[in-house]
Amino acid sequence: MDLDISYIEPLLDEWLEELQLIIKVQEKLIKSTDEFYMPYIAVPIPIVNAIYKITEYLHLERDIRYITIHLYDKFMCNYFWEMYKKTDGTQSSWSQICKSISSHSILYLMSCLQLAYKMNSHLNNLKIPQVLGILQRLDKKSVFKTIGFRMPLYTPLNCIEILLAATGLKDTPRMQELTIDLLDLFYLQRKKLYSHLQCLIQGYIARTIEEKRSLMALESNVLFLGASVILCGTFFLYVKSETIDVIAIKLSQLVDIKVNNIWDMANILLTMAIQE
Template sequence: MEQEKIFATPEEPSFTAVLKNWDFRNLDYMLQDWLVYLKIQSKMPPSGRLWKNTLPFLAIPESVVELIFLISEKLEQPPEVRYLTVELFDRFIMRHFTTLHENVFKKPGVKNFKMWSKVVSRVQNQVLLRVMSCIQLSSKFVTHYQVLSPKTIRQFLVEAGHSFTITSIIASEMRVFKTLDFKVPLSSPLVHFETLLTILIKDFEAWKGKTYEAEILEPVYGLGLQILDIAFMSHHELYSSLFCMATGEIGPIGDQRIKFLGVECDNLFLVAGVISCAADLLYHQENDLAARVLIHLSSTTGIPKKDIYGLASILKKLSLGQLL
């Protein structure tokens, strides 16, 4: 499906292409400031992800995440759009579903269950539309080159066998945005990933004792994105395994889940594990380079080395089965 593009806008530059044009002497100050901000975010309590009695990540099983990734790729959206869409859809659908449930059952009555059955059916029929609205919103916050218009969204939905009108598509986008209280997360895991990787690349020259070339660590970026995709699609398995590794128990469940939520929502910890895993897969034969990457990540983030290593080892196990 061919997407509409804004007249005379250039293609967005790649990660390494941007780095080639930066003077690292000036970039260093910006990176340190941005890293401080990301560290503060990672330490903040995850209360922003709790809404009434709902918990995050319950509405995004692997099938939903995979659907979002496939649609984003088909619509030629940059990687950050798919990660942001997953978070927006998770936040929206939990709030939307809870609000509808409260409205139906605010008064006791037998008829409520029949009404609720109809509401659930309607929500199910609108899932793809809501996913598309979240992708559309994400595209507006991530890139002005590839913003998705209602016409593009409608064309995709028609090809998928749905006959939503332009008006209903616009109304759905507004419904999603309003349900989210018109708030969108400022930084996705990709921002954390690119920040940490840029710092890693900046220090690469000192490790190798040779002139810096952006291409040297380009494989870490490409493989890291694949591992980050796997982390999103295997979220529940990843963090259940991490919980078991840390406590020796199966879970987390009940109150344990709420206490563990800070770990699940820590994007800095996640991407540190992703980069460490990518380095281990790529440089396991190059002396102690992968170990140096791990030490550097721990030093930069303040996260204990054993914690990053533990997360990276689980990611490696998940990735080997899917990357082969």
């Protein structure tokens, strides 16, 4: 997604408004009692590492890895929920389902990767030999059906690009490279990041169901993630503190998130980036 500000500037408000609507629908799903979705629950660090290594080996664009993460996470949550509703509630039946899903996880992952590739490319399909024949055993229709026939319209990387354009930072030297590297780090340290963020915002680990759902809603907000990554990126560019304050306020207005929350997330990400 290569954004030319001269062409897309009139569309920025519309894109951001659409993203806000998508995020509100996501938050409603998380807070629903008759559905099951816990953001990122199905993509622990080993899965993220696997996706990174596969996309690097196949020389695929960065955006494909983020689409794959989204699809796999969504599919596994929906699939677990479907299976859960069919169980008799016994430990043995649930263990059997977990074992079955686990044994097919790599196939589901590769199916999500192929769907992500097809969404991101209008040229060539991902060839079976490229993934060592694994895709021969996949049922992409099953995966696509389970995620509700919906593909992610905007990945975190897309959100970052939109916010960079909206804040006038798109052409800032090294900014795009920095934000991509920080986004990669986020996925590898996501659990730790949000755990620290929760303590900063609430002063303690979430106890009630409502508190946990509020945190999950924040975790699923890709605009919040994008704003935090961008603000963190400015720290590495030795931008004047007064300018960073202005950028933070602008980002807060664009994504409709408290500026303090964006500052907190950006600072946590900065600390982890320095430690890497």
